[in-house]
Amino acid sequence: MPKLTEIRLTRADQTLHLAWDDGVRFALPAEYLRVESPSAEVQGHGPGQRVTVPGRRHVGIMRIEPVGHYGVRLVFDDLHDTGIYGWDFLRQLGEEQAQRWAAYEAALAAKGLSRDPPRR
Template identity: 65%
Template sequence: MTSERWPTELRLAKDRRSLRVAFDDGTAFDLPAEYLRVTSPSAEVQGHSPAERKTVPGKRDVAIIAVEPVGNYAVKLVFDDLHDTGIYGWDYLYRLGAEQAEKWQAYLDELAAKGLSRDRTR
């Protein structure tokens, strides 16, 4: 399977709170770590069907501690909460960037509907 878009830059911010992804079509996205964590393509978050998808609260302050290549088609992100099972393909990262406003608002709406918070419970 080949991607229609190819990344030309993957850069983790110094504070580890965002990942810059640029593509060969000239688009670039700064994707917050929290957004990447709560939209992880992992089975832990997405489940094995749409009905199993989880709303992940408490990740406002999450950081990315590693960006690991997976072949030539994806990266695995390791977060400081030790979540590391999501494989972010180039098309998925592009879609996350292109649809960020809508996906982020849907996430905020889900949190509110379920009485959950972006902040960690103590």
């Protein structure tokens, strides 16, 4: 497996930039990372328990916390901070971004949900 060589957050557009030693690079938006969180809150505790997370269009990343030599914990400004984003998982998110995003948008539409936060 290629090694991660760079992880950098651009706060202006809330995008996490990742680079690997094989030349592969990804720019992953905070919203995408939040709705694909590896946490049990999002993934569930078993098959078929995945949760579609609405209303995160404007979510931001407050902190990136290293976890050993294998990943990071992302702390979002909606206070979600569970789930460890391992290097392999981040690579997978980058490689599958188009398909995963399309599936997320389809799931929102099927459930009558929106990327926008609820109005108060």
